[in-house]
Amino acid sequence: MLNTKLDTVKRLLSDYQQEHLLQFYAALPTASQEKLLDQIAAIDFEQMASLYRIVVNRQTPINDIAPIQAQDWAAFDENQQALFADKGWEQLRQGKVAAVVVAGGQGSRLGHAGPKGSFDIGLPSHKSLFQLQAERLLNLSRTANQHIPWYIMTSPENHISTISFFRNSNYFGYNLKDIFFFQQSVLPAVDHQGKILLEAKDRISLAPSGNGDCFAALKRSGALDDMQRRGVEWLYYCNVDNALVKVADPAFIGLAAHFNYPAASKTVERAYPEEPIGLFCLSNGRPSVVEYSDAPRELMLSRDEQGTLAYRHGNISIHLFRLDFALQVGNSQLLYHAAHKKLNTIDQKGNPVSPDSPNAYKFELFVFDAFELAEEITVVTTNRQAEFAPVKSRAGADSPATARQMLFELHRSWLLAAGVPAEAVRDRQIEISPLTSYAGEGLSPDLLKRIHDTKVDQL
Numbered sequence: 001m002l003n004t005k006l007d008t009v010k011r012l013l014s015d016y017q018q019e020h021l022l023q024f025y026a027a028l029p030t031a032s033q034e035k036l037l038d039q040i041a042a043i044d045f046e047q048m049a050s051l052y053r054i055v056v057n058r059q060t061p062i063n064d065i066a067p068i069q070a071q072d073w074a075a076f077d078e079n080q081q082a083l084f085a086d087k088g089w090e091q092l093r094q095g096k097v098a099a100v101v102v103a104g105g106q107g108s109r110l111g112h113a114g115p116k117g118s119f120d121i122g123l124p125s126h127k128s129l130f131q132l133q134a135e136r137l138l139n140l141s142r143t144a145n146q147h148i149p150w151y152i153m154t155s156p157e158n159h160i161s162t163i164s165f166f167r168n169s170n171y172f173g174y175n176l177k178d179i180f181f182f183q184q185s186v187l188p189a190v191d192h193q194g195k196i197l198l199e200a201k202d203r204i205s206l207a208p209s210g211n212g213d214c215f216a217a218l219k220r221s222g223a224l225d226d227m228q229r230r231g232v233e234w235l236y237y238c239n240v241d242n243a244l245v246k247v248a249d250p251a252f253i254g255l256a257a258h259f260n261y262p263a264a265s266k267t268v269e270r271a272y273p274e275e276p277i278g279l280f281c282l283s284n285g286r287p288s289v290v291e292y293s294d295a296p297r298e299l300m301l302s303r304d305e306q307g308t309l310a311y312r313h314g315n316i317s318i319h320l321f322r323l324d325f326a327l328q329v330g331n332s333q334l335l336y337h338a339a340h341k342k343l344n345t346i347d348q349k350g351n352p353v354s355p356d357s358p359n360a361y362k363f364e365l366f367v368f369d370a371f372e373l374a375e376e377i378t379v380v381t382t383n384r385q386a387e388f389a390p391v392k393s394r395a396g397a398d399s400p401a402t403a404r405q406m407l408f409e410l411h412r413s414w415l416l417a418a419g420v421p422a423e424a425v426r427d428r429q430i431e432i433s434p435l436t437s438y439a440g441e442g443l444s445p446d447l448l449k450r451i452h453d454t455k456v457d458q459l
């Protein structure tokens with residue numbers, strides 16, 4: 001039985017010049033041999049060969065790029081803003097909104113041992129990134145008097161640990177029937193010659209296939225069917241690592257529903273030309289994002305006649321997708337991007353190697369590539385200070401320290417706006433629970449008095 005499998009695998013490897021995958025096979029225990037053969041048999045070698053051609057052909061073509069127009073949220077007057085928010089609340093009340101968080105990445109820059117969503121950025125409450133999102137959703141559900149189903153994308157690597165984290169945290173008070181974990185898939189990583197890498201003598205190096213896999217994964221897992229059954233019309237999509245994300249923001253939902261294009265996206269002005277965030281644009285006349293790692297330097301630096309960045313709308317991974325559009329994307333094949341990364345592997349003798357420079361290509365789908373399937377999308381500028389605190393690295397820019405600081409500053413601004421005297425909050429780092437306030441509203445005189453009278457740092 002094992003021999004027949006071995007013969008089949010050998011033929012496959014020889015057809016695709018990947019024979020090195022069996023170089024340690026003979027010396028492995030039987031259980032490991034079987035495991036390795038199963039992993040190899042599961043690889044789509046034809047797909048891997050075509051993915052490697054992306055590397056050889058130097059990545060995604062940058063075609064016919066032009067700037068895109070965005071709605072400026074701050075330019076709408078108060079009445080219009082309130083109308084959009086009312087429309088969004090109506091959608092929430094009617095149960096037409098689902099939240100999707102993508103939490104399947106490897107978080108390699110952060111270097112946290114567990115799932116990225118379990119990371120504690122060091123707030124007084126020590127709430128994890130998952131808990132911050134859960135409580136914002138719970139606050140909205142309470143006001144809307146309606147459940148907001150929450151779909152959490154994991155990877156095979158962190159699926160079990162993510163579920164255990166939620167279980168051990170009692171699902172943060174979320175209703176179990178409204179939480180849905182679904183797994184993205186993985187793909188082998190290859191070296192510079194297109195050879196599939198081994199992570200160990202009996203293990204292929206597999207990497208998650210990018211956040212853009214969420215559409216196919218939502219479909220495969222039955223989550224899209226579940227949404228249809230519930231009467232969902234809009235999927236709110238965000239990353240797990242934005243500590244300030246206004247999950248299922250009613251005003252954003254209302255704006256998207258008003259224009260009713262297949263998708264909507266929040267954007268912030270790029271802070272400086274080389275900022276590592278994607279650039280919203282039109283590509284061949286279609287809405288698109290060019291990822292910073294794929295963007296030619298001229299595009300990043302290009303300025304318009306007024307001297308402002310021509311491609312100033314940066315992507316912060318906050319989107320809304322109409323359910324019919326998500327279904328369409330789930331049935332389409334997005335294009336893969338190759339990411340050049342450092343991956344642990346083994347040498348010719350089977351000893352572990354941790355490279356100092358990128359030695360591998362991972363293949364990933366990007367969620368924003370879905371935009372090109374729509375003729376038009378709503379892009380709306382938003383306030384970076386209030387909504388975008390990415391936690392990407394251990395220290396420096398986009399780290400737990402910067403995210404924490406942004407949260408404290410935002411919450412201080414809420415307290416000041418609610419009437420707390422400046423001296424009561426000076427030199428204090430106060431955290432307001434998302435269960436108390438979603439975006440600065442409802443800070444009652446009692447709470448404000450507590451801030452004034454005590455030294456508490458959490459509300």
Ligand code: UTP
Pocket residue numbers: 102103104105106107108109110116153184208209210211238239240241364392
């Ligand atoms: P990033 O591109 O920042 O990747 O993900 P990452 O895995 O978190 O971190 P690095 O690059 O290894 O340091 C942006 C969002 O997309 C999710 C991440 O969990 C994060 O919420 N993601 C990324 C997935 O869900 N799956 C993937 O395959 C990649």
